[in-house]
Amino acid sequence: MLTIKKLTKAFGPNVAVDKADIQIDRPAMIGIIGRSGAGKSTLLRMLNRLSDATSGQMIFEGRDITGLTGHDKRAWQSECAMIFQQFNLVPRMDVVSNVLHGTLNRRSTLTTMFNLFPTADIHRAIDILDRLGIAEHGPKRAEALSGGQQQRVAIARALMQDPKIILADEPIASLDPMNAQVVMQSLRRIHEEDGRMVIANLHTLDTARRYCDRVIGMRDGRIVFDGTPEQLTTGVARDIYGADDSFNEAYTSTEIQTLNRVPA
Ligand SMILES: Nc1ncnc2c1ncn2[C@@H]1O[C@H](COP(=O)(O)OP(=O)(O)OP(=O)(O)O)[C@@H](O)[C@H]1O
Ligand SMILES: [Mg+2]
Secondary structure, rough: EEEHHHHHEOOEEEEEEEEEEEEOOOOOOOEEEOOOOOOHHHHHHHHOOOOOEEEEEEEEEEEEEOOOOOHHHHHHHEEEEEOOOOOOOOOEEEHHHHHHHHHHOOOOHHHHHHHOOOHHHHHHHHHHHHHHHOHHHOOOOOHHHOOOHHEEEEEEHHHHHHOOOOEEEEEOOOOOHHHHHHHHHHHHHHHHHHHOEEEEEOOOOHHHHHHHHHHEEEEOOOEEEEEHHHHHOHEEEEHHHHHHOOOOOOOOOHHHHHEEEEEO
């Protein structure tokens, strides 16, 4: 389904992603873990084509997406919706309109300018919000919602694109534990019920274990682990994070940054 071959991104002399190989045969829920600076965001950004690869290849359902430009690139970007740690909503705009913005890439500038949305889209937006348990907040400004609710609005906006893949860059890093669970459960449901692929950068190991079928571990730009949560033992995790014996599974990648580092 998705093949990533020797994908590399260099920023000058700094290689952020180093010959990454990933093969995904069917829609799965995949967590990417690793220290801060390991290259997790850079990998997702290349996949979504927010950032161009320095070398290597990405093939989705037989189509090379590495060098798409213009309309083809935008079409690809709507097939793999991205959600971010900071939600990226328009704070002063109502929730339903924020969700409707997920359809922007297939609408004309004129209808966009006048905020004209087809009735069918409005109904769909409300249905999606309902599915995520936040339909009642539809008329409110996005900024009036809690962080967990705002992230669900961002997921709803992504679903408006009807994407095959949802890429999530640390979707719960700004949320309290309760809201984090609700958001992860929403992503899990979208994966299970709709058969969409979900690839999420996660800053805690226990979240990756609990919600993902497969975990990819990155260290210094390289993929150093790719397996099931069961295969991800504490020893392996310590290796991924390059941490010594003081490593604790509940740490976040930011906290791990301050731990003693074991040389690769
Ligand atoms: N636009 C950029 N220009 C220069 N260097 C960059 C850029 N983006 C990322 N890098 C570098 O690439 C490396 C990987 O960064 P990346 O943001 O992918 O890490 P990450 O695993 O997502 O970290 P975090 O957990 O902190 O989000 C880092 O060394 C970073 O400084
Ligand atoms: Mg990151």
